[in-house]
Amino acid sequence: MSLETKRLFGADETIHDRARMLAAESVDGSLAPGDAEWLDAHLGACPDCAAVAEEYRAIHLELGSLATPEPPRDLWARTSAALDQIDAKAARRSPGKTAAARQGNRPLVATAVAVGCVVVVAAASLLAQSPVITPVTSPARSDVVALATPSPAQSPEAQGAPLAVVNGTSYWIDSDGGVYQIKGGTTQCTAADGSCTVASGGGNTLGSIASDQVVSAAIAPDASRAAVWTTDKVVILPLASMPQTVSIDLLTPKPTLAATPTPHAATASAGASALASAVSPAAPSASASTGTAQTPTPTPTATPIPSSPASPTPAPSAPAATQPIAILSGYEIVGRDPEFSADGSLVAFAARPVDHSTGPDVFLWRSGQEQATRITFRHTGLFAGWYGGRILISEISAGSTGGANAARSTSYIWEPSTGKTLAIGRPMLLPAVDPTGKYLVYWSGTVELDPATGLWGPASGDLYFDSWSNLTLTPASFALSAAPTASPSPSPSPSPSPTAEPTLSPSPSLEPSSAESPTAAPSAATAAPSSEPSAAASLPQPAMPQILPVAAASNMVHRWVVAWDSAGGHVAVWVADPGSSRIGRLSLFWIDRGSGRVATNEPLLAADKVLANVAFDEDHLVYTSAIDGKTYMQAVPAVPPSTVATPAPPTPGPTPSGSPVPGSPSPSALPTDRPGN
């Protein structure tokens, strides 16, 4: 190509670019006269640009004809009630001048901690590895301090959004114009009153990401790196001072992971190496797996697995730790957020293709690898959490007989280093295990397929507190098996009929039978217990599963959050209000580790209208009010009030033993006749 030709080509390209830009702008008729004339002349001579312009116009017309969704009828009632509460609170604080008081509810810290973000990504991982925290002995009372109040007048881009408040250090994200910065600062707690303040202001920038999409992150326990994700990509980003900005939208996995999962036949004993190859295009694509992977070596059942760190083996060709790596592309996160293992060497999460052509599978990234590897293949996998160095995975699968009643939720423990899989011999969904590995909280009930999302989810059920010693663990082989019908499904459209969703068919050999798990109860899919099973009658050892009285009524738990303190002495449970996805009730319970039971009749805190972002940091429970937008760190008493030398006076009325939170979630809204009480 001659220099002249290059010049012409370049000039020509610029003309077409200009034409297309003007064509895009012209759809709303906002071109200057000169530009409009130029564009008309160009389009008359350039069919390609004219075609593009026509596409712009067609899109403009279709967007303009969009239907207007109807707001819910109770929107004003809800909003008005919230405004009333704001007024009432302001009036209490500054009688006769509510507006001024209202304006006074401005951030206590300069960089407002965005609502509810004090809870965190790294917290659980850190909690899992933290030494046992000696509870504060002095504040038997509930010490709460408002950390911050977000202000709508303040640009959200300027607001710090803490990812973690852990061991005196907080991490958050600031964003500005599509650039997201992960920052770290200090958290200061004064021993005198147990109150804490999340650091704000500048902080140290540890990571910088540019993206046109909303960026989220989970911080590794040692804060050396973060798992960062958008709507279609997951990236591992090293954290360091003075970072360069990474354009996450431009990162691609090496090699690119195919969006269409390929079933692979493998035996569980092949373990991690088989997993690694399962998503590698270089590996021979295994043909038609029939899902008949063999079970691994039998493992004794009913034995709690002690928490132990994973021992990943970095690949020899580990990329430099200073470079960001796109570990998955073309997938969206489903269910829980990605989470690092306690030692920070692994990241697990569930994701599905952005075109929703299949259901979700669980992925695992190991330090040193360039890609996340798929560890489930039936498109029904959900990441439940870490259990020491092991991964808890849940599946909701349709029974072979079809029908929603045949669907069931099953959970597994998967060992990354060996590939061994143990099925938990009790139907449950998303078990959450306490840091000591002794107890767990899980959901059990009926499940249903949401045709809108194409995903299975809870229909009617409760949360149960249970002991591992009650459970039977059965070797299984789900992780490496592919669904028999996992061949490419041409239809991205989900069907409400379980029988019509081929990828949901379970492998029969993986169904824990009642014979294998004689202690198994409750039967989740169709016979969730409606009340606490014989709790007071016999108090068997080990403890039977207890229903946690966390919802307004039994069988009403659809969305929830479980958080444990590091010593396993307390469990906090957030349950969404009916009809809401982000506002709900928070309950805090003391665990009697002697009897292995939760003091359900004596919640240490019960607060309504709380956001879902709940976690422990040291000896504080961190949560955020949906009413005033403030984040609170409430000191958790070392022992339940009823057992201390000078017990708190019994609280009349609906508020359990926890002190009401000043100016926030209204504990008084709690009913007294909660199930289990």
Next chain:
Amino acid sequence: MSAVSEDAADRTFIEELFALHHAEIYAYIFRMVRDADVAADFAQDTFIKAYKAQDSLEDRAKARAWLYQIAHRVVLDEMRRRRIVRFMPWTGESHGAAPSAEHLAMEMRLSGPLARALARIPERQRAALLLAEVNDLSGLELAGTLGISHVAARALLTRARESLRVALADEKRLEKEHEAAIDAEYAERARGAEGHRPSDDSRPER
């Protein structure tokens, strides 16, 4: 003005704003988050924040753009926050992410490919497109809502249109390939059926 009457005026003003704009604010939020429950929560948040921040509204004639600005920030901030927070409740869906494109198309009377394409483009671009094309914000209102300059808003809108056009072309191509694959499958089945039942050449219903 006394404190009491000042408060009453504040409250009255926010109620007027609600009456005038709640439907379009809800619609914008719904189109962004594609979840009716979440949209209702965010719309409520928008008016609560507006109530708390009335002092930041310097010109009440610009209240509509100011409300959109708050709604836009609520949406982006909450969507970001929902992804940031570690302890997400089980929702049976990816956070803040979408129902299927088909469901969205039904709700919004969009063609399937356009709904999918719209879901694929970056959120800021989608917001700009919806605000300008669907909610009819002027260029200045759009700039104010997005918190960027007028020029930057126009550039963002242009990028959004191009992103959507490219994504739509891709979606249409994929749909054609999908239909071709189905046709091929039926043709294959028909050939197989002819082998067994030569008289039966009917094509299965799609």
